[in-house]
Amino acid sequence: MLANPSSKYRAIAHVDLPDRQWPSRALTQAPIWLSTDLRDGNQALFEPMNRARKLCLFHELVRIGFKEIEVGFPSASRTDFEIVRHLIDADLIPDDVTPMVITQLREDLIAETVRSVAGARRVIVHFYNAIAPVWREIVFGMGVPQIIEMVEHHIALFKRLAAAHPQTQWVLQYSPETFCMAELEVSLAVCNAAIRAWDAGPQRSMIVNLPTTVEVSTPNVFADQIEWMDRRLERREHIVLSVHPHNDRGTGVACAEQALLAGAQRVEGCLFGNGERSGNLDVVTLALNLYTLGIAPGLDFSDIAAVARVAEECTALPLHPRHPYAGDLVFTAFSGSHQDAIAKGFAAQRPGDVWRVPYLPIDPHDLGRTYDSIVRVNSQSGKGGIAFLLQRDHGVAMPRRMQIEFSAIVQAMADASETELGSEQVWQLFEQAYLVPAAPASGLAYHAHRLFDAPEGQGIELELLAEDGSVKVCRGTGNGPVAATVAALGLPLRIDSYEERSLGHGADASAMAIVEAAWPGVPGARFGVGVHAHIVTAAVLAVLSAVARFPQEARPLAASV
Structure with a gap:
């Protein structure tokens, strides 16, 4: 029981200002x-x-x-x-x-x-x-x-x-x-x-x-x-x-x-x-x-x-996920009724209109953000449940913001199938979203790479498989393999984070690389994943995976590579 505060704390004196004007003013x-x-x-x-x-x-x-x-x-x-x-x-x-x-x-x-x-x-x-x-x-x-x-x-x-x-x-x-x-x-x-x-x-x-x-x-x-x-x-x-x-x-x-x-x-x-x-x-x-x-x-x-x-x-201070406007979860709705109202608001919103979307006081796109919904995979799991299943059954530990992104993919499948999804179905969605090689028509199919030392730092010679079966070669340098890969592609891609994981144990364990990337003019970020026995190859694959996840119109690669 708290002590009686009236005997210990003293209120700040009231200001004698009977004709105060500020309550009737508006910020302009x-x-x-x-x-x-x-x-x-x-x-x-x-x-x-x-x-x-x-x-x-x-x-x-x-x-x-x-x-x-x-x-x-x-x-x-x-x-x-x-x-x-x-x-x-x-x-x-x-x-x-x-x-x-x-x-x-x-x-x-x-x-x-x-x-x-x-x-x-x-x-x-x-x-x-x-x-x-x-x-x-x-x-x-x-x-x-x-x-x-x-x-x-x-x-x-x-x-x-x-x-x-x-x-x-x-x-x-x-x-x-x-x-x-x-x-x-x-x-x-x-x-x-x-x-x-x-x-x-x-x-x-x-x-x-x-x-x-x-x-x-x-x-x-x-x-x-x-x-x-x-x-x-x-x-x-x-x-x-x-x-x-x-x-x-x-x-x-x-x-x-x-x-x-x-x-x-x-x-x-x-x-x-x-x-x-x-x-x-x-x-x-x-x-x-x-x-x-x-x-x-x-x-x-x-x-x-x-x-x-x-x-x-x-x-070195983490931002709270519920911090106003900037937290990772502030544009995420767990409630089904909230999700429904927001979806209807987006459907009714027209370009140039006053912003009127339920539960969202600001357009996330104005802040470079997207609206990410959260899904129930089963009776016990939402975003955390998806992450738990992937880590428990497949050894995949996703960063928090990636959990938000992937949960929207699972939500779409759950809505379409009108059923709850099991662990293997979730893993199949993960593979399709991040690990299946992109079609050669996109210019992103990985063929091989070679690293070399360069005065500017790490160099890479990257071979990409084209639609006609030919191999295109591009080169770039950066402060590491990820930056060099982005430079080789010649794209305005910005890598915001890079993480490495080990899938399994011992000498035969595969390496998983995860990148978070942003593209000028495209709201929100995208994650890319690469898995390979060698971590550098996994990192290259992760960059290509991230690029492939941006809209086709945002990545006209045919001419650039």
């Missing part, structure tokens, strides 16, 4: 986006990103369309310092992208921060300090006048240091950390002191960022706090009002949406909600929520699976 445009994946998200990882992973994620954030990216804490981390300098010195930051760096209010840290970004075209320097009562009283032992004096002193120092580098456009961001737990009058006094100290104006850009450092109230209270501040901040026309929601109560996205209604112009967050404790605002979910309202988010998530794979690789 996307905010300015700031990704803090490389800083706030990185510091929340069990194993922080190394240089290579940070740079990989930075380039992905640029590709997605973020115009402001918090790149690190260079005064506290040598790795961050070196990465920031590398981005600037190697001119890797596009002209329309502004990096942000964060620092505490300490003279030595501010000086090191300025040194880390000097020479950049434009940079945001982010100051923060906690202002809520429990921090003032327990952590710092400071009163409000002392905090204001500290903020003014360090901003004045920053102004002097920045003036020595006039080639850089300096933007100040000030965050009253723990804003959501502080008295509004204190927050206003500290923020206005920062605005005056920086002398915010037409030529001196400034961001005031109001964070839910630890989420402690319902989203409507946070919206009230934002509207209260929005009405009272000095030089408001020269200030960009930003929010940085965390997700301790699971309402980070709701807090951001309501804060935008209340006057916020900018939001900070991470891809898929990474961050300390329960995470930061999930910018993917917020952006696609706006998209479903008919608002262009300004961020490119048209291939959401590719974004998820990069995020997973860089952070």
